[in-house]
Amino acid sequence: xxxxxxxxxxxxxxxxxxxxxxxxxxxxxxxxxxxxxxxxxxxxxxxxxxxxxxxxxxxxxxxxxxxxxxxxxxxxxxxxxxxxxxxxxxxxxxxxxxxxxxxxxxxxxxxxxxxxxxxxxxxxxxxxxxxxxxxxxxxxxxxxxxxxxxxxxxxxxxxxxxxxxxxxxxxxxxxxxxxxxxx
Numbered sequence: 001x002x003x004x005x006x007x008x009x010x011x012x013x014x015x016x017x018x019x020x021x022x023x024x025x026x027x028x029x030x031x032x033x034x035x036x037x038x039x040x041x042x043x044x045x046x047x048x049x050x051x052x053x054x055x056x057x058x059x060x061x062x063x064x065x066x067x068x069x070x071x072x073x074x075x076x077x078x079x080x081x082x083x084x085x086x087x088x089x090x091x092x093x094x095x096x097x098x099x100x101x102x103x104x105x106x107x108x109x110x111x112x113x114x115x116x117x118x119x120x121x122x123x124x125x126x127x128x129x130x131x132x133x134x135x136x137x138x139x140x141x142x143x144x145x146x147x148x149x150x151x152x153x154x155x156x157x158x159x160x161x162x163x164x165x166x167x168x169x170x171x172x173x174x175x176x177x178x179x180x181x182x183x
Contacts, residue, residue, distance in 0.1 A: 024084035
């Protein structure tokens with residue numbers, strides 16, 4: 001089966017990722033067709049892949065492994081206590097990644113793979129939301145990840161910052177105010 005993916009899951013990157021995971025149990029949200037989960041399982045990673053089967057995740061081209069249909073926040077609620085690392089690869093550009101991150105908490109790491117929004121650089125990524133990048137901070141960058149088509153993606157370990165709930169609340173309030181102007 002052809003390997004459709006937005007990410008660049010080359011051997012060197014996968015080896016670095018597995019080394020960083022170091023035997024910890026992984027919950028993957030936004031897994032799409034399960035390609036990354038399959039490749040990590042082949043390297044011995046204990047991973048639970050979940051997704052909502054969005055139109056951009058290549059599931060229509062076939063699945064690489066079983067993936068549970070579950071929104072990111074529900075996956076964190078269901079499996080978060082049993083997992084050590086949250087993995088999100090190319091999350092949708094909504095607040096879903098922000099909510100899942102807040103539920104995941106400040107103590108445990110999450111791995112983010114995808115385009116990055118950096119408003120200071122006038123760089124708008126197509127993954128997660130502006131508030132996600134405002135409420136999380138990079139604590140480690142995977143040097144072996146090769147940027148792809150857009151040139152603005154990366155793979156990193158992120159941590160939720162204190163005050164994340166307030167950042168998300170402000171973003172939602174701003175969005176609701178914007179919607180009111182159209183009524």
